[in-house]
Amino acid sequence: MTNISMSPFTNEIERTDPPRGFTMPHFTPYKGDEDSDRHLKHYCSTMILYKNNDALMCKNFATTLQGEAQDWFHTLPPQLIQSFNELSFVFIKKYSSNLSIKKTSDHHFSIVKDPRETLHDYVKRFKAKKAKIVGYNEDIATAAFKNGLPTEHSLFRKLIMGEELTLAASYA
Structure with missing residues (x-):
């Protein structure tokens, strides 16, 4: 079992269970080498019914990371993330070099x-x-x-x- 105090999420997020009957949708894992904004948008649109459940959004987003991105996630300081907005911000900041350049x-x-x-x-x-x-x-x-x-x-x-x-x- 993971030590809650070592989690990048606050204790409140860690202690929150998913809603009854929740089934995690399938996501292509993000490995850190693609457009992070695209991954985040896909995640948010797939999880749209749960957008008001920060704990669920945070904990499930972490499961969409793999490889280097999963390693990065586990280097976040304990108790840093209080909301999905914060998690989104640090994720995009970390992988901003992978964003697709929008052409005009x-x-x-x-x-x-x-x-x-x-x-x-x-x-x-x-x-x-x-x-x-x-x-x-x-x-x-x-x-x-x-x-x-x-x-x-x-x-x-x-x-x-x-x-x-x-x-x-x-x-x-």
Whole structure:
């Protein structure tokens, strides 16, 4: 049995039992090498029915950690964590270097067709990167798509002349 005084949770959290009939949902373990914010959001959305039960949220979150992340958890000072908000804060702070960088519409302009790349591959790569952009804007994406084409490319000339103005038409 774990010594309560050595737990990073307060005694109140440690002494709280899960609600009757509670079954822990399945989580992919967090090992410390992925986006910590994504893991935390997935955990919170899965545990949404229990969000007001801090003790349950804390104790079960600890079970979603594995490997290096589990080792880190056990290095937290005793009695440090009083709430799930505190646990979330120290978790994100520890693994902030693993957060995915959110891309904005300006990122479109860094996508340029490589001379050795086929138009099909450029479109495929552009679409994949566009999907990762927060607040996607059709006009900016269309301008960036044109900007990424070499000026001698026939599609570039068509786009500049206004024959095909939408991104969907450009892809076709």
